[in-house]
Amino acid sequence: MEIDKTTLGDLSIFNQNEEPSVFAKLNLTRTTGGSRKLQQIFSNSQERVENIIDVQDTLKLFLEKENGWPEYISNGSILMIYKFFEASIDTLPARPSFTAAYIYKLFHGPDFSLVKYSTGHAFDFVKGMRAIIDLFSGSKIPQNLKKVLENIEVLIDRPALQVVFTTAKSTELSLTEMMGFAWYIRLHYKQQLYELIELYSLLDAWYGMAMAVKVYHLEFPKFIKSSSPVLRVDGLYHILLKEPVGYDLQLSKDNNFVFLTGANMAGKSTFIKAVGSAVFLAHLGMGVPVKSMELSIFDGLISNINVVDNVVKGESFFYNEVQRIKNTILKITDGKKWLILIDELFKGTNIEDAMKCSTVVIEGLIKIKGSLFILSTHLYEISDALKKYANIDFRYFETTVHDEQLIFSYQLKEGVSNDRLGYLILKNEKVIELLQGL
Numbered sequence: 001m002e003i004d005k006t007t008l009g010d011l012s013i014f015n016q017n018e019e020p021s022v023f024a025k026l027n028l029t030r031t032t033g034g035s036r037k038l039q040q041i042f043s044n045s046q047e048r049v050e051n052i053i054d055v056q057d058t059l060k061l062f063l064e065k066e067n068g069w070p071e072y073i074s075n076g077s078i079l080m081i082y083k084f085f086e087a088s089i090d091t092l093p094a095r096p097s098f099t100a101a102y103i104y105k106l107f108h109g110p111d112f113s114l115v116k117y118s119t120g121h122a123f124d125f126v127k128g129m130r131a132i133i134d135l136f137s138g139s140k141i142p143q144n145l146k147k148v149l150e151n152i153e154v155l156i157d158r159p160a161l162q163v164v165f166t167t168a169k170s171t172e173l174s175l176t177e178m179m180g181f182a183w184y185i186r187l188h189y190k191q192q193l194y195e196l197i198e199l200y201s202l203l204d205a206w207y208g209m210a211m212a213v214k215v216y217h218l219e220f221p222k223f224i225k226s227s228s229p230v231l232r233v234d235g236l237y238h239i240l241l242k243e244p245v246g247y248d249l250q251l252s253k254d255n256n257f258v259f260l261t262g263a264n265m266a267g268k269s270t271f272i273k274a275v276g277s278a279v280f281l282a283h284l285g286m287g288v289p290v291k292s293m294e295l296s297i298f299d300g301l302i303s304n305i306n307v308v309d310n311v312v313k314g315e316s317f318f319y320n321e322v323q324r325i326k327n328t329i330l331k332i333t334d335g336k337k338w339l340i341l342i343d344e345l346f347k348g349t350n351i352e353d354a355m356k357c358s359t360v361v362i363e364g365l366i367k368i369k370g371s372l373f374i375l376s377t378h379l380y381e382i383s384d385a386l387k388k389y390a391n392i393d394f395r396y397f398e399t400t401v402h403d404e405q406l407i408f409s410y411q412l413k414e415g416v417s418n419d420r421l422g423y424l425i426l427k428n429e430k431v432i433e434l435l436q437g438l
Contacts (some may be wrong), residue, residue: 001283002300006324010305010341011276013042014242020240021186022277026212028285031075033197034204041205045283049223049297053287055206056220057142058121063209068135069207070128074220080195084118085190092183101179102338119182122193123170127155129196130165132203145206148199155192155199162185182381209286218287221278226296228253229337229372231279235291245289245410247271251372255393257365260376262397263419267410269305270378271397272341275374276303279339299336300376302328305343320346325361338371345377356381357363383416 008014015021016396023042029035046052062069090112093100104129105112129152161184173181175298176291187194212218216239224230231251234429237244245267251258262268279301280290304324325345345361346354359382366389386392396417405428 001047001126001280001298003045004302005277005282007301007303007341010303011273011280013280014039016175017198022239024283025239026207026216028211028215029204029208030073031078031201031204032086033201034208037201037205038208041209041284046285047147047297047299050145052283052285052297053086054144055143055209057063058145058206059143059210059213059285060135060220061139061145061212061285062207065135065139066210066214066384068131070131070135072124073128073200078200080118080121081125081193082196084122085150085186087118088419089114089390092179094183094187095403096179096183098174098176100386101175103173104179115182115184119178119185120170123164123173123181125193125196125200126161126164129200132200148202152196152199157268158189158192160188172203179409209284213287216287216289219290219292220287221282221290221293223282224296229256229298230294230296231275231339231372232294233276233278233290234274235273236278236293237289238270239277241270244274245288249412249414250273251393252390253369255391256372257362257367257389258374258391259362259392259416260374260396261378261380261383261384261394261417262376263399263406263417265406266397266399266408266417266419267396269343270410271412272303272305272343272374272376274293276301276339277339278400296337298339300331300338301341302331302338303341303343304328304345304369305341316348318346321346321348329364332368332371335370340373340374344377345375351379355382358382362386362392362407363389374417379405380416380418393399412434 005056011022012019013022015024015226023039027035029038045056062111076379088103090108092115093104094102123219133149133153136145136214141149163173163181167177167331170178213220229248229252233247233249235246236249237246249258260271274289278290278293279295279298281288282293282295283298283301328340332340346357349357357379358379362375362382363386365375367383367392383394387394394414394416395412396415398411398413399419400409
């Protein structure tokens with residue numbers, strides 16, 4: 001699924017100026033390499049349903065096997081392996097006898113200490129990789145995981161590594177066995193060990209995704225084969241909210257455009273971002289924050305949410321809004337299935353211009369039946385002219401006032417909101433009082 005950096009930023013997928021992000025919350029990996037691999041996964045969403053299902057099945061299998069995951073592979077262990085290869089130490093004796101090993105220990109004390117400590121971690125790592133293969137033995141293994149496990153098996157199938165698999169702990173190795181193991185991995189197994197670490201990093205990324213599914217009670221979406229775009233969600237919420245309210249939504253070819261209204265702070269932006277981030281996560285093979293979700297595969301996801309001006313280029317806010325819409329139109333007229341999210345279109349011009357421009361854009365976009373649209377606006381006045389279009393679904397977030405206090409239900413309802421509560425918010429925040437006291 002195609003998605004640009006602007007959309008990733010709009011949906012808070014990655015950190016923006018230390019703000020909370022979807023990636024940071026779902027990153028439950030154990031190693032630096034796993035975190036790096038997970039970031040790569042989040043940066044390259046899948047384009048084929050078969051690949052998505054493979055990831056889903058892999059995460060489900062990881063959850064089944066969670067209790068057998070080798071705990072003794074840690075980020076510290078991997079760092080010590082790197083340190084062992086990077087350290088400058090006196091030459092290790094080749095295939096050492098007891099005498100040669102003892103002499104090295106006696107006359108190269110500091111180096112010997114590093115060798116012993118580092119190879120202990122390498123021992124645990126290699127043993128852990130064998131344990132991972134054994135953990136999945138006898139299971140129905142998805143193709144992507146199968147390839148990784150096969151590669152691991154090839155890399156650890158070495159006579160010199162058998163001492164690892166026949167000895168319970170590295171502390172039980174004799175001096176000769178420990179020094180022989182150290183000599184072998186340092187001089188003959190460096191590249192292979194690095195490859196193993198890369199493979200484990202991918203496993204750790206999947207493990208972290210699986211743990212996030214468990215910890216945050218996420219559900220795996222169901223993908224539907226459809227020539228036209230489909231999105232059905234029940235109980236959708238935003239993953240970053242502490243106390244979310246669930247949304248229900250159905251979009252298809254016959255009602256592919258949501259016209260969303262509501263007062264400031266009523267929940268429009270959160271809803272749009274919740275939909276976008278859930279569809280994004282679904283295309284990674286990840287669980288999503290819903291009770292249930294069905295969707296078709298999307299070719300792309302594009303947003304128009306946090307448009308800014310450009311002082312250096314002398315470009316106004318409104319000009320950049322227009323450019324973003326222009327680029328969006330150029331992209332989505334390719335006949336592919338897109339999800340387009342637009343929050344408060346044309347905020348950078350006066351209300352009359354905004355109403356005219358918004359109406360023209362909406363009437364143009366609804367001609368594109370092969371994509372789904374969600375557009376929020378304060379301009380409820382333009383809704384009357386749009387009600388003649390059968391494929392527009394009018395929704396709003398209700399706000400009630402009790403004793404001059406705003407009450408937000410965050411419930412998505414059918415219809416159009418005409419709430420005008422800006423002055424009340426200004427008053428409640430004591431701005432009017434401050435101005436009167438000047």
